Amino acid sequence: MLHLLATALLSIAALAPEARALAVPSPQAPLSRRDNLDQIVLPGFPHPNPTVSYWQDPPHRIANLRTTPELPTSEVFDYVVVGSGISGAAVAFKLLSRDPSLSILMLEARTAASAASGRNGGHCKPGDWKEVKDWVELYGEDEALRLGKMEQDCVDDVRDFVRTHNVSSGWQDVETADVYWTKKAFDEAVEIKQFQDELEKRRPNDGPWSNKRTVYAGQAARDYWKWPQILGAVAYTSHTQNPYLTVCALLEQSLDKGLNLQTTTIALSIDKVSNRSDAGAKWEVKTDRGTVKGKQVVLTTNSYTNALHPGLASTGFLVPQRNQVAAVHPSKDTSNNTVFRRSHSYPDLHSGNNYIAIRAPGDIGAGDVILGGSTKFSPTRERNITDDSVINPDIADDLHGVGRVVFGYENWGESTTVVKDWTGIICNTPDGFPVVGGLPNEEGLWASVCMNGHGMAWAFRSAEALVQMMAVGETPSWLPKSFDINRAWNYTAEA
Secondary structure, X not given: OHHHHHHHHHHHHOOOHHHHOOOEEOOOOOOOOOOOOOOOOOOOOOOOOOOOOHHHOOOOOOOOOEOXXXXXXXXXXXXXXXXXXXXXXHHHHHHHHHOOOOOEEEEOOOOOXXXXXXXXXXXXXXXXXXXXXXXXHHHOHHHHHHHHHHHHHHHHHHHHHHHHOOOOOOOEEEEEEEEEOOHHHHHHHHHHHHHHHHHHHXXXXXXXXXXXXXXXXXXXXXXXXXOOOOOEEEEEEEEEOOHHHHHHHHHHHHHHOOOEEEOOOOEEEEEEOOOOOOOOOOEEEEEOXXXXXXEEEEEOOHHHHHHHOHHHHHHOOOEEEEEEEEEEEEOOOOOOOHHHHOEEEEEEEOOEEEEEEEOOOOOOOOOOEEEEEOHHHOOOOOEOOOOOOEEOHHHHHHHHHHXXXXXXXXXXXXXXXXXXXXXXXXXXXXXXXXXXXEOOOOOOEEEEEOOOOOHHHHHHHHHHHHHHHHHHOOOOOOOOHHHEOOHHHHHHHHO
């Protein structure tokens, strides 16, 4: 049966050659072969042989873990969590922290934390401060402040987890800045900062005001930030890390509390159990290794959600997008240069929105510069692609060269060494917010998905909210209403 399903899906895949436009195979080694469906690509599902992320080399000790050698098909679990990224790991951790007696099975199609959480640019950054003015205009002041505080609180919660559990993921508290090359973009940023200052004076207890932003303009910006061609910068506190190691540490906390993790196990479909007398099971999840049952199922499948839930897919609200990252190394010794102790992002250079993190002294790969973005070099902007087994050569060329441009010769030196290229799949929504809550009219089926490439700043607190919904039956007052899962269907109705 699975063979027939795979064959049919492969035929569908052949109808979508645009998904591979402007892409070349990655030269990096594939993951180990699977038990079943070896090398078969199921459209919309995780690719079995993705590019190897910089962060995943070497693989973590739990990368290929199966807590039990055989898939536990005879047991009915309290929760079946699909996906082992930051969202799934946080849901399991928060459920088991609340009630260690829970039985939780986690299914991961590839290796642990192998999707977007282990493939990003290494930031944990509250970078959406620039949206608060627009949020006020669109959703009102209360919701805008709720959104801003949610982002900062989530970043702080991840930081606190890393510190509390002594996680070895190269976590660094760094000064970051959004830097600007054009007068128009910088003037808009200054206007937003002034708007926030006025908002803070009126509502000092309601916003993300603990993280102060400082504006540098003109020569003062160039002198302070040491980027020779910028017109201005807005600096604040952020963090860099190996995100893969952070998520694996989160998973290990749950494994110690009894989580059953099954890697390289593809969830193929989710169905209601027909015989409800089966020890309280409400849902069954069919995988390539058998069918498992749960009283509740949680989708933390991000960009792959459409493949598992036709109802959500039909709304058109969740849009996958391939993002690309490169690790490079400047030819000049940067170990004593303060500009390489910071992180950076910019929205208005020729290459579009780029973000930059740098590996700190003492870390593996110290001095490596991690650059992401440049999707504007793809005619499709890499949208509606779920294949992270390839890289886009045009995007790679820009990421390889842009470091020398933005840092300048005095900082960077004459040449650049390319360390690694990789891709990952994110999920976007039209409004830029995650989708969190219970699936309508599907009791016991939940989701925390589509983090809009901002998972480190949305997912941890979204998981906390979802756990409260599942365990207590209430939505916390601090969760932005803009995250409500039901808006996906409202979007379809309004489209």
